[in-house]
Amino acid sequence: MAYSFTPLAHDIKTKARLGVLKTDHGTVDTPVFMPVGTLGTVKAVTPNDLDQIGIEILLGNAYHLYLRPGIQVIEAHGGLHRFIGWPHPILTDSGGYQIMSLGRLVEVKTEGVTFQSHLDGSTIFLKPEDVMSIQKSLGSDIAMCLDECTGYPATYEETKRSMDISMIWAERCKRFDSGIQAVFGIVQGGTYKDLREKSAKGLVAMDFDGYALGGLSVGEEKFVTYSIMRHSLDFFPEDRPRYVMGMGSPADIFEAVACGSDMMDCVMPTRCARNGLLFTRQGKIVIKQACYAKDILPLDAECSCYTCRKFSRAYLRHLFMSGEILACILNTVHNLMFYKDLMTSIRKAIKEQRFNELKERFEKIYLN
Amino acid sequence: MAYSFTPLAHDIKTKARLGVLKTDHGTVDTPVFMPVGTLGTVKAVTPNDLDQIGIEILLGNAYHLYLRPGIQVIEAHGGLHRFIGWPHPILTDSGGYQIMSLGRLVEVKTEGVTFQSHLDGSTIFLKPEDVMSIQKSLGSDIAMCLDECTGYPATYEETKRSMDISMIWAERCKRFDSGIQAVFGIVQGGTYKDLREKSAKGLVAMDFDGYALGGLSVGEEKFVTYSIMRHSLDFFPEDRPRYVMGMGSPADIFEAVACGSDMMDCVMPTRCARNGLLFTRQGKIVIKQACYAKDILPLDAECSCYTCRKFSRAYLRHLFMSGEILACILNTVHNLMFYKDLMTSIRKAIKEQRFNELKERFEKIYLN
Numbered sequence: 001m002a003y004s005f006t007p008l009a010h011d012i013k014t015k016a017r018l019g020v021l022k023t024d025h026g027t028v029d030t031p032v033f034m035p036v037g038t039l040g041t042v043k044a045v046t047p048n049d050l051d052q053i054g055i056e057i058l059l060g061n062a063y064h065l066y067l068r069p070g071i072q073v074i075e076a077h078g079g080l081h082r083f084i085g086w087p088h089p090i091l092t093d094s095g096g097y098q099i100m101s102l103g104r105l106v107e108v109k110t111e112g113v114t115f116q117s118h119l120d121g122s123t124i125f126l127k128p129e130d131v132m133s134i135q136k137s138l139g140s141d142i143a144m145c146l147d148e149c150t151g152y153p154a155t156y157e158e159t160k161r162s163m164d165i166s167m168i169w170a171e172r173c174k175r176f177d178s179g180i181q182a183v184f185g186i187v188q189g190g191t192y193k194d195l196r197e198k199s200a201k202g203l204v205a206m207d208f209d210g211y212a213l214g215g216l217s218v219g220e221e222k223f224v225t226y227s228i229m230r231h232s233l234d235f236f237p238e239d240r241p242r243y244v245m246g247m248g249s250p251a252d253i254f255e256a257v258a259c260g261s262d263m264m265d266c267v268m269p270t271r272c273a274r275n276g277l278l279f280t281r282q283g284k285i286v287i288k289q290a291c292y293a294k295d296i297l298p299l300d301a302e303c304s305c306y307t308c309r310k311f312s313r314a315y316l317r318h319l320f321m322s323g324e325i326l327a328c329i330l331n332t333v334h335n336l337m338f339y340k341d342l343m344t345s346i347r348k349a350i351k352e353q354r355f356n357e358l359k360e361r362f363e364k365i366y367l368n
Numbered sequence: 369m370a371y372s373f374t375p376l377a378h379d380i381k382t383k384a385r386l387g388v389l390k391t392d393h394g395t396v397d398t399p400v401f402m403p404v405g406t407l408g409t410v411k412a413v414t415p416n417d418l419d420q421i422g423i424e425i426l427l428g429n430a431y432h433l434y435l436r437p438g439i440q441v442i443e444a445h446g447g448l449h450r451f452i453g454w455p456h457p458i459l460t461d462s463g464g465y466q467i468m469s470l471g472r473l474v475e476v477k478t479e480g481v482t483f484q485s486h487l488d489g490s491t492i493f494l495k496p497e498d499v500m501s502i503q504k505s506l507g508s509d510i511a512m513c514l515d516e517c518t519g520y521p522a523t524y525e526e527t528k529r530s531m532d533i534s535m536i537w538a539e540r541c542k543r544f545d546s547g548i549q550a551v552f553g554i555v556q557g558g559t560y561k562d563l564r565e566k567s568a569k570g571l572v573a574m575d576f577d578g579y580a581l582g583g584l585s586v587g588e589e590k591f592v593t594y595s596i597m598r599h600s601l602d603f604f605p606e607d608r609p610r611y612v613m614g615m616g617s618p619a620d621i622f623e624a625v626a627c628g629s630d631m632m633d634c635v636m637p638t639r640c641a642r643n644g645l646l647f648t649r650q651g652k653i654v655i656k657q658a659c660y661a662k663d664i665l666p667l668d669a670e671c672s673c674y675t676c677r678k679f680s681r682a683y684l685r686h687l688f689m690s691g692e693i694l695a696c697i698l699n700t701v702h703n704l705m706f707y708k709d710l711m712t713s714i715r716k717a718i719k720e721q722r723f724n725e726l727k728e729r730f731e732k733i734y735l736n
Binding site: 039040041043044045046047048068069072073076077083084085293294296306310311312314315317318319321322324325326328329330 | 452
């Protein structure tokens with residue numbers, strides 16, 4: 001396994017940093033935003049589209065792929081990369097979050113988790129080792145430990161119990177480590193800073209290939225999210241990548257990067273695209289609005305994506321109002337390019353020691 | 369206007385022929401199949417996808433585009449080509465068929481047609497001149513006359529009255545002829561051969577740039593369709609393109625070409641794709657079938673489309689079963705490539721005097 005992470009440069013005023021993540025399927029410049037390809041596709045676009053946009057790494061989901069199409073099918077293709085036609089790096093989430101949020105949870109014990117499939121209601125028991133074995137079969141470049149994602153609100157006792165179980169699971173995942181993929185530990189502990197500290201320190205002692213922050217953006221207020229993020233990332237070692245899971249809006253991305261995050265993911269650019277919410281350098285555009293009916297301008301004149309090079313806002317509005325699939329395609333291409341360009345400009349700003357300046361300029365336009 | 373049609377070669381055993389259609393936006397080899405882009409997009413694919421497949425000419429629909437987004441919007445972009453990002457030839461249907469089939473028809477008189485929009489129920493009156501003016505604004509390369517598409521079944525009297533009105537409208541459309549686009553007349557006359565003959569001869573006397581066969585595949589049996597098609601095309605002049613509207617399945621295409629048709633269109637490849645019905649050289653594939661769950665082969669090993677080069681049947685089944693938009697995209701790309709390859713092989717076979725041989729081989733696999 002060719003896996004390494006090298007921090008390259010630090011911003012002086014914040015904890016933002018540049019780095020390079022190397023995997024068997026290619027190199028990723030960090031900070032990076034990973035589009036979500038839950039079921040083996042980033043919704044509404046082809047791998048070719050993703051390549052054109054310049055996407056370097058995708059997220060897949062072990063829970064979803066385990067249920068559908070099943071691991072045997074993907075193994076028969078020689079792994080997830082070949083199954084979905086994506087030769088570049090893939091990180092697979094363990095599905096801890098999805099088991100809690102989608103399935104009907106039956107029982108969480110130290111041994112493992114029992115839940116009902118959100119597809120057919122069948123009862124499934126998975127141990128941490130099973131989840132690692134699934135990810136090994138998928139052949140992702142980075143596998144995530146099974147964790148219990150604590151809900152919100154949760155009492156201190158509930159959160160502690162949940163964090164403790166996640167810690168035990170992390171240890172078992174680490175012990176399973178097949179050596180063919182990098183494994184990241186996931187910090188839990190809800191909104192309690194001492195639990196977050198305990199979780200982070202415990203995981204760091206286990207010496208993972210990278211560290212993730214889980215259990216955020218589950219209903220808590222934004223200032224709490226940011227506070228926990230700032231607090232927790234400080235316990236992560238310098239020489240390993242830091243991944244803030246499920247982040248986020250452009251403003252969230254800036255905040256996470258400022259706290260030292262190297263990797264982020266979110267359904268926001270793709271889901272918003274399908275709902276006609278588009279990100280531009282001048283702010284958000286709700287494409288169904290009547291003001292765009294005769295607007296012959298591109299979505300964003302500075303954007304170099306296929307959508308902006310070839311089509312007008314009026315055409316995009318027409319497609320959206322007509323319920324055409326092409327609306328989803330073109331909107332998704334644009335929003336992913338916006339996020340890609342955002343990350344490129346963030347990396348450039350860090351390099352040039354003007355990250356805060358970029359962050360402030362952006363926040364004037366994107367106040368969440 | 370650079371418009372011309374040149375017949376190049378004839379099959380000896382059938383009436384199949386090769387030709388070249390020249391327009392301001394490019395050259396089209398005939399016989400050609402035109403994908404349907406009713407609302408300014410071929411459903412689920414980008415113009416770039418169509419270019420990659422090798423599509424030479426698209427169909428648009430004046431009725432649909434008139435209602436949504438409206439002609440002013442398209443004019444503001446400098447015409448339909450620019451609005452939809454398609455620099456190659458476009459043929460626009462007048463919408464006669466759609467007015468009858470989608471709108472709530474109020475009244476058809478010699479003067480014009482009154483109908484209610486299928487979108488908002490508003491009452492609209494359109495004269496043949498209006499429909500030509502709309503198509504002039506769209507700037508399509510080929511405009512179709514307004515016709516009344518007779519339903520099925522219809523009595524001789526009904527059909528005659530309807531055909532007579534279409535003839536009067538055709539004359540008015542011809543008189544309107546702006547000289548900036550080619551105009552095709554549309555033969556009507558239902559299932560009555562003498563009416564078809566009268567309609568064809570009347571239109572030919574008006575000297576259109578091409579001739580279309582309308583009002584078929586509206587519910588009549590297939591042998592009737594084919595019989596009327598064979599009969600009617602014989603009245604069309606050698607030196608003008610012949611267009612059989614709304615055809616069809618691969619078997620229909622062979623039949624139309626055998627009768628001397630140069631142009632065809634149908635929603636079949638695109639609609640079937642979205643429903644998971646895929647055309648291959650070995651026959652049809654219903655991708656949801658369980659037998660494809662672990663099938664690592666491409667849809668069609670001889671196909672060079674993006675879908676067949678990059679993905680397995682198992683992946684396509686997975687996408688379809690999961691309701692992913694990518695299923696629509698990849699399936700549409702493949703079915704359009706299948707039709708494109710079909711037309712290429714038909715043209716080659718005509719050139720090499722083995723069209724019938726190809727037709728027979730095909731019919732063994734595709735019995736409709």
